[in-house]
Amino acid sequence: MKKLFAVDLRRLLHNRIVILTAIAAPLILVLLVSLVVAPYFFSDVRARNFFVVVYNEDDNEVTKGILESLVESESLGGLITVEFVDSEEDGLAAIDNGAAAYIHVPLGMQDILYGGSSTVITYVGNPDMPLEDRLLFETLSSGTALVSHAQHAVNVLYDKSVDAGVGRQTASEAYRRTALTFFAEVMSRDELYEETEETSPLGGALPSEYYAASFLILFVALGALPVARITAADHGSGLIHRQLLSGHRTAACFVSRWLAGGAFALMQYIVLAAALGIIAGVRFSVGGAAVLLMNGALLCAFISLGMMLIGLYARTASAAVRIAFLAVLALALMGGLMVPSAYMPAFIRDVSYYTPMSAALRLGIYGISGGRAGGVGLFAGTLAVFIAVLLPVSIGRFQRRIH
Amino acid sequence: MKLFWATIAYRLKALFTTAHGIVFLALALLLAFAPFIGLIIPDAPVPIGWIDEDDTDFSHKLLERVEALEVVWVTIDERETLIANLQTGRLEGVFVIKEGFEDALKGGEFEETLQLLRSPYSTAAGVISESVGGEAIHLWLTCSAANEAAELDPALYDAVFEDIIVGTELPIISIMRLGAAGQTDNVSPLRDAAYTSLYLLAALGCFFMLTGLAMAPKNNDFAARLISRDFSLARYRLAVGIADAAYLLPCAAVPAVAFGIARAGAPVLTLLIMFALYMLAYAGVASMVSRIANQTMRLLLISVITIATVLFGSLLIPLPSGGWATAFAYLLPSRWLSSLQRFGALKCVAGLAVCALIYNIIPFFIKKEDI
Numbered sequence: 001m002k003k004l005f006a007v008d009l010r011r012l013l014h015n016r017i018v019i020l021t022a023i024a025a026p027l028i029l030v031l032l033v034s035l036v037v038a039p040y041f042f043s044d045v046r047a048r049n050f051f052v053v054v055y056n057e058d059d060n061e062v063t064k065g066i067l068e069s070l071v072e073s074e075s076l077g078g079l080i081t082v083e084f085v086d087s088e089e090d091g092l093a094a095i096d097n098g099a100a101a102y103i104h105v106p107l108g109m110q111d112i113l114y115g116g117s118s119t120v121i122t123y124v125g126n127p128d129m130p131l132e133d134r135l136l137f138e139t140l141s142s143g144t145a146l147v148s149h150a151q152h153a154v155n156v157l158y159d160k161s162v163d164a165g166v167g168r169q170t171a172s173e174a175y176r177r178t179a180l181t182f183f184a185e186v187m188s189r190d191e192l193y194e195e196t197e198e199t200s201p202l203g204g205a206l207p208s209e210y211y212a213a214s215f216l217i218l219f220v221a222l223g224a225l226p227v228a229r230i231t232a233a234d235h236g237s238g239l240i241h242r243q244l245l246s247g248h249r250t251a252a253c254f255v256s257r258w259l260a261g262g263a264f265a266l267m268q269y270i271v272l273a274a275a276l277g278i279i280a281g282v283r284f285s286v287g288g289a290a291v292l293l294m295n296g297a298l299l300c301a302f303i304s305l306g307m308m309l310i311g312l313y314a315r316t317a318s319a320a321v322r323i324a325f326l327a328v329l330a331l332a333l334m335g336g337l338m339v340p341s342a343y344m345p346a347f348i349r350d351v352s353y354y355t356p357m358s359a360a361l362r363l364g365i366y367g368i369s370g371g372r373a374g375g376v377g378l379f380a381g382t383l384a385v386f387i388a389v390l391l392p393v394s395i396g397r398f399q400r401r402i403h
Numbered sequence: 404m405k406l407f408w409a410t411i412a413y414r415l416k417a418l419f420t421t422a423h424g425i426v427f428l429a430l431a432l433l434l435a436f437a438p439f440i441g442l443i444i445p446d447a448p449v450p451i452g453w454i455d456e457d458d459t460d461f462s463h464k465l466l467e468r469v470e471a472l473e474v475v476w477v478t479i480d481e482r483e484t485l486i487a488n489l490q491t492g493r494l495e496g497v498f499v500i501k502e503g504f505e506d507a508l509k510g511g512e513f514e515e516t517l518q519l520l521r522s523p524y525s526t527a528a529g530v531i532s533e534s535v536g537g538e539a540i541h542l543w544l545t546c547s548a549a550n551e552a553a554e555l556d557p558a559l560y561d562a563v564f565e566d567i568i569v570g571t572e573l574p575i576i577s578i579m580r581l582g583a584a585g586q587t588d589n590v591s592p593l594r595d596a597a598y599t600s601l602y603l604l605a606a607l608g609c610f611f612m613l614t615g616l617a618m619a620p621k622n623n624d625f626a627a628r629l630i631s632r633d634f635s636l637a638r639y640r641l642a643v644g645i646a647d648a649a650y651l652l653p654c655a656a657v658p659a660v661a662f663g664i665a666r667a668g669a670p671v672l673t674l675l676i677m678f679a680l681y682m683l684a685y686a687g688v689a690s691m692v693s694r695i696a697n698q699t700m701r702l703l704l705i706s707v708i709t710i711a712t713v714l715f716g717s718l719l720i721p722l723p724s725g726g727w728a729t730a731f732a733y734l735l736p737s738r739w740l741s742s743l744q745r746f747g748a749l750k751c752v753a754g755l756a757v758c759a760l761i762y763n764i765i766p767f768f769i770k771k772e773d774i
Contacts, residue, residue, distance in 0.1 A: 011699075012699055013699075014697050014699055014700070015697070017697070017700060018697055018699050018700045018703070021700050021703045021704065021707075022703055025703060025704070025707040026707065026710070029707060029710055029711060029714070032715070033714050033715075113575065113576070118573065118574070118575045118576065118577070119575070119576055119577075120576075120577050120578070120579050121576065121577070121578045121579070122578075122579055122581055123578050123579065123580050123581065124580075124581045125580065127744060127745045128745060130717075130721040130722075130744075130745070134721060137580060140578060141578055142533050142537075144574070144576060144577060144578045145537065145574060146537055146540055146541070146544075147576050148571075148574040148575045148576040148577070149540075149541055149544055149570060149571075150544050151575045151576055152567065152570065152571050152575055153544045153545060153547075153548040153567045154548065155575070156548065156563055156566045156567045157548045157551055157552050157563060157567075160552060160559055160562055160563050160566065161552060161555050161556070161559065164555075164556050164558070164559050165556075166555045166556060170555065171555070174551055174552075174554075174555060177551075178547070178548060178551050181547075182544060182547070182548075185513070185540075185543075186540060186544075189513075189536055189537075189540050190536075191513070191514045191515065192513050192514065192515070192516060192517055192536050192539055192540065193515070193517050193518060193519050193532065193536065194501070194515040194517070194518045207523065207525070207526065207528075209523050210526055218710075219710065222706040222709065222710060223703065223706060225702050225703075225705075225706055226698075226699040226702045226703065229698060229699075229702055230699070233698075315423065316423075317698075318614055318615070319423045319427075321614050321702060321705075322427060322610070322611065322614055323427075325607075325610050325614075325709075326427075326430055326434075326607070329434070329603075329606070329607070333437075336526075338719065340526035340527065341526075342449050342495050342525075342526045342527040343449075343526075343527065344447065345441070345444040345447045346447035346448075347444075348444075349447060353492070353493075362492055362524055365523050365524055366523065368523075369523035372522070372523055373490055373491075373492075373522045373523045373524055374487070374490030374491050374522075375490060375491035375492060375524075378491060
């Protein structure tokens with residue numbers, strides 16, 4: 001068995017260059033990704049701020065107050081710098097010069113609102129800065145509904161006061177005073193929550209642990225594709241028959257291949273887990289590290305088994321890797337690795353919860369977050385059940401194939 | 404040249420008539436259709452827990468408003484049960500309405516009146532905190548305006564409160580997004596689904612093209628016979644690449660037609676040309692990768708190229724602008740495919756054509772190899 005395991009592992013780790021490729025290539029990719037995207041997702045401190053130009057035609061103290069509150073708000077403060085321009089042409093030209101967006105506040109906006117009508121603020125995003133544009137627009141548009149409601153509140157306050165016989169001057173003063181307070185408070189609505197230090201300033205951004213764990217599982221799953229290829233290629237090589245003729249049992253031949261595939265994937269898992277953990281700012285704890293390692297063992301055992309099963313059913317190595325790739329893609333989509341399951345339709349979300357990749361994702365998050373969650377038994381059990389189901393099917397197929 | 408076309412026809416016949424080829428095409432089509440399934444199934448609300456420590460008229464009003472939201476699904480249960488469900492990821496968050504919520508709002512304050520409990524598994528905290536928080540602020544605005552009115556005339560409190568809490572049918576202030584050309588930039592779910600479909604196909608197409616050539620056995624008998632007729636291996640690989648690209652091309656009709664219906668992206672024919680050029684570019688890359696002797700290393704490299712294509716091609720997460728890494732990404736055909744909105748169809752077709760040309764010419768200049 002030990003001999004067979006060594007042979008199978010050597011077939012995967014053919015030479016030093018293969019070992020280096022298996023470890024270094026995904027590692028370099030992860031580092032590149034962290035350099036390019038991480039400043040926006042992996043921490044609360046952005047590496048590079050971007051600037052926004054505003055053409056404010058409304059020379060009203062309330063509008064100025066809103067803009068000031070917006071710039072200093074927790075949502076955008078520290079993330080953007082604002083430059084004011086004097087015309088629409090200057091604003092659009094600023095986009096060409098690297099502004100993330102141009103915002104136009106129409107002439108007499110407050111007067112229009114004071115008169116009870118509605119108004120539209122124009123937003124033009126920089127097509128060359130899709131990420132910055134998306135983050136900024138999401139943050140602005142989510143606050144617009146509340147600003148609109150604040151405006152409705154002050155409109156009602158004014159109208160009802162005047163209708164009740166309060167003097168227009170007094171009602172107008174109450175309107176302006178209340179409007180200024182409301183808009184400033186709406187911008188600082190994050191203070192509504194106790195303990196908001198963990199809430200990302202950008203509502204759409206996901207926790208860093210999610211990104212780290214999903215990248216880890218996706219990379220390891222794709223890194224295990226050679227297991228499917230080798231299993232499919234074995235059919236034509238006669239290697240298994242030689243091993244059987246040497247006195248090895250069928251089960252030993254199967255288990256050695258399975259374990260070798262698992263060891264190959266685990267090697268990549270450990271290196272990537274360490275790198276991604278550092279990038280995502282892992283909260284190290286013994287429990288978390290132990291769960292991360294257990295996740296690695298279970299995930300790699302599952303992936304290796306899955307790849308072998310695909311290899312056993314495929315007629316050619318090429319077909320095996322293609323089917324394996326599709327399977328990884330499908331499992332990753334179902335497991336919420338690409339789009340979090342929270343955003344899936346209810347039925348798919350319920351199914352997703354019990355898929356192997358979802359269980360591995362949550363165990364990964366548990367490990368990277370330093371064990372601040374629960375459900376370890378449930379998720380580890382889910383992975384173990386999948387292994388237990390796949391194992392007899394794979395052994396049966398292996399036996400049929402060699403005979 | 405006759406032999407070149409014959410090779411393409413032979414490869415296409417092999418792909419379209421074998422069980423493997425038909426099944427793979429069916430799966431690729433299924434993948435292309437998958438994002439559109441989300442348009443049929445209604446969006447699911449995000450599950451949240453609710454603990455009301457205040458238990459007052461205002462906290463009940465807040466719950467009523469939150470339950471009316473389409474984005475969240477409220478579960479009310481014992482604290483321990485809710486926390487246990489949160490800790491296993493069944494709930495995305497648990498909201499605690501703290502004691503004194505009503506008093507604070509009536510006193511014109513809202514700071515730290517709510518608490519959002521999250522677990523590391525929560526991925527929708529931003530959405531739920533904004534939605535529930537929005538309703539709490541709505542209540543605060545209503546109460547504060549009514550208080551202001553009461554200062555002017557105490558009899559006004561109820562009338563103002565009732566009028567404001569109902570809200571308006573249409574927003575008084577809205578934000579309109581314009582494209583760079585000045586037209587309204589409508590983001591429809593169909594357009595989003597079309598982009599997802601195109602990007603999923605792009606990832607699959609990249610892997611398919613790379614494995615088509617690189618995973619072929621080195622002692623390929625057909626290729627050997629071609630070489631005996633003075634047909635170079637590089638030409639053979641180019642022919643196979645063209646056939647592989649033509650085989651998967653019909654799948655691109657799915658997102659292309661969706662773009663047409665959504666009046667977005669580019670015309671159907673232009674998109675098909677772009678996708679064909681994209682696939683051809685990877686045929687060239689595959690031709691280069693297939694020269695690597697070790698199959699395991701070749702496959703690892705294919706995985707790495709596929710991941711790089713997805714991540715740096717901006718297919719999964721939009722890349723921030725500027726920087727050397729973003730400029731470097733334009734070496735990848737996928738980056739041109741995802742830059743359709745930015746550059747327009749013509750520039751993207753040109754970029755993809757240059758990629759396809761360069762990556763397919765290089766193998767002809769690499770030292771000849773024997774089978």
